[in-house]
Amino acid sequence: MKMQSNNHFLLIKLLTLHYLLVLSASQDFDFFYLVQQWPGSYCDTNSSCCYPTTGKPKAEFGIHGLWPNWNNGSYPSDCDSSNPFDASEISDLMSQMESEWPTLSCPSNDGLKFWGHEWNKHGTCSESVLDQHEYFSTTLNLKTEINLLGALEDAGIHPNGSEYSLTSIRDAIKVASGYTPYIECNKDSSGNSQLYQIYLCVDSLGSCFIECPFVPGERCGASTKFPSF
Structure with a gap:
């Protein structure tokens, strides 16, 4: 009788553990x-940039990544070392990746190091939803839904080195997307x-796009430059 009771208790513990693992x-x-990211702003810094072997990227916003986050502002990273980036998983996406997700870091290459970093750090934390191919294809598809440069230029905001108010930049993208973006700035080689x-x-x-549950603290002033590329 005692043995049956112990087995019953063990079964309850195992079921509870399974439930917690599924919930987690x-x-x-x-x-x-x-x-x-805007390539002109990546390149116009003290660290400069290098073009990929495929040549100078298009003068449009390129993908940096698709990053899982929690509502409190923190985020998971490097979640599964047993499933590293495998370029063969996205062989059918390669031309799109080179065009829409170009690398600009030095020394530049074919993008594999950049994409591998994004998958290993961020993508592996979305495995409960997206496998490796889906992670990249989903990101590419999301980019096509909103033309950021087109939204800005429709509002008279052009990449010509002029300064524009942060409010006008944010409003232009909200009009085009229906959602409020977070804007990040950096410093050019002169500190602007x-x-x-x-x-x-x-x-x-x-x-689908949603209103952001959390946005980081602003890194821009009231106005900011939009450099050419």
Whole structure:
């Protein structure tokens, strides 16, 4: 009788553990940041940039990454070392990757190091929703839904080295997307603030844009430069 009681107690513990593991897996993260960067601002810094072997990227916003985040502002990273980046998984996406997700770091290459970093650090933390191919294809598809440069230029904001108010930049993207972006700036080689990255938030399934549950502290002044490329 005691043996049956112990077995029953052990079964309850195992079922409870299984439930907690399933619950934990479903709460890996709360939303994504889709982060896109302006190449002119990446290159116009003291560290400069290098073009990939395919040549100078297009003068448009390029993907930086799709980053899982929690609602409190923290984020998971490097979640599964047993599933590293494998270029063969995205062989059918390679031409799109080179065009829409170009690398600008020095020394530049074919992008594999950049994409591998994004998968290993961020993508592995979304495995409960997206496998490796889906992670990259989803990001590419999300980028096509909103033309950031087109939205800015429609509002009279052009990459010509002029300064624009942060409010006008934010409003232009909100008009085009329906959602409020987070704007990140960096410093050019002379120390001036310039438009660098634009964050839009995506639901935890990677299926649609949402209003951001959390945004970092501002890194821009009231106005910022939009450099050419």
